[in-house]
Amino acid sequence: MREAVERLYTVFARHRLAARIDGCPHCVTDEDQHLLRRSPLRELGEADLSRFVAKAITTWGNVDDLRHFLPRILDLALPGGGVIEIDTVAAKLDLARWWEWPMDERDAVRACFAALWRRTLEREPEERPAVLLLDTLATAFDDLAPFLDAWTARLHRWADHHPAVRQFADTAGTIVATSPTLRHPQVVVWLLTLLPHLELLFKEIEEVDLGLAEALLDTHDQLVLLRGTISLR
Known part of the structure; x- marks a missing residue:
């Protein structure tokens, strides 16, 4: 699974952090915005990203914003048991119409879910x-x-x-x-x-x-x- 996640980081590195990530002013605070920028991507924790994951595309950020954070989001979600749940990430990918993304991005996403599936079949x-x-x-x-x-x-x-x-x-x-x-x-x-x-x-x-x-x-x-x-x- 680690190899699949590293591939995500490489492929999605083209999506830089936007100067501003627009969000609903009534539900996204300045502190929420700050959390997304206080650490390098690989060092962001669930506390930094969980609110963004819940609101991504609907009331906070667009598809490109999601693509920037996606490697770290999946990095945190794939092991399971944390705050960021994989079913929420899958729903966001569906909203983002990920199947229309460039081929290398689609392949990287598929590889992560395939790795998760293999690991699941090896567990009780x-x-x-x-x-x-x-x-x-x-x-x-x-x-x-x-x-x-x-x-x-x-x-x-x-x-x-x-x-x-x-x-x-x-x-x-x-x-x-x-x-x-x-x-x-x-x-x-x-x-x-x-x-x-x-x-x-x-x-x-x-x-x-x-x-x-x-x-x-x-x-x-x-x-x-x-x-x-x-x-x-």
């Missing part, structure tokens, strides 16, 4: 649920195929990726239980296309990790139920 659901990150990704990305393909590859190599299997079981269970028709349809279709593979996966994992195999069997049954109760176009 209790630590960072993949299902929640999928909702975040759906805010900023129209096509989730690269993320889902990376997950599929780990399921096929399950022996080296037990957390990815548990994340899959957790995600399927959560989606079945919480209005699947409101989820990104690409995710729901992907879950259902893996049904045949789950039967084979169960037989392989049963000999190694009975608890994980039983969770996978539950997942299979939940997806069968899902397939019978919704209509996907």
Whole structure:
């Protein structure tokens, strides 16, 4: 992930700090403005940037202002657990229409989210649920195929990726239980296309990790139920 963040700093260095960042006079104070300038970009903390992130593009600053601060914002947000949340950053990127930015900038943004996704699939659901990150990704990305393909590859190599299997079981269970028709349809279709593979996966994992195999069997049954109760176009 560090490499992806460093790439952001390099690519977005072309966006200099504006002489003035316009903001709503009723909600952006002189002190707020000062916080953005009191330290070099890489040294700004969450306390300096959190208010800007919340108001960026809507009531404070424009797209170019966001692009100037974006490397540090993602640097702080990607590890998780802080004040600046990645779902807020994704929403701001969507407002900024980041998919229309120059190719190298788009590639740098994608690389950061891809690194975050890989790290999430290596963690247990209790630590960072993949299902929640999928909702975040759906805010900023129209096509989730690269993320889902990376997950599929780990399921096929399950022996080296037990957390990815548990994340899959957790995600399927959560989606079945919480209005699947409101989820990104690409995710729901992907879950259902893996049904045949789950039967084979169960037989392989049963000999190694009975608890994980039983969770996978539950997942299979939940997806069968899902397939019978919704209509996907």
